[in-house]
Amino acid sequence: MAVNQVKLTSALILKVKSGVDTNGNDVFKNISLKKVKTAAPEQDVFDVAQGLAALLKNPVDGILRQDVNELISL
Numbered sequence: 001m002a003v004n005q006v007k008l009t010s011a012l013i014l015k016v017k018s019g020v021d022t023n024g025n026d027v028f029k030n031i032s033l034k035k036v037k038t039a040a041p042e043q044d045v046f047d048v049a050q051g052l053a054a055l056l057k058n059p060v061d062g063i064l065r066q067d068v069n070e071l072i073s074l
Contacts, residue, residue, distance in 0.1 A: 014030070014053065015061045
């Protein structure tokens with residue numbers, strides 16, 4: 001049985017260093033930007049994330065793309 005996937009939604013998540021805790025460990029916040037076009041190429045999403053990172057006060061530690069797919073039996 002063959003299975004196909006259909007991309008339903010995409011989101012861009014920026015992992016931002018927001019400070020340190022009492023033990024000296026880094027503390028992170030996630031900034032989620034929903035409604036990213038599902039067909040948007042990864043390079044375009046990455047370029048937008050870098051542009052947004054340049055506007056933030058705190059440094060960005062990671063750029064993530066979260067996709068939700070539906071699996072359909074063919």
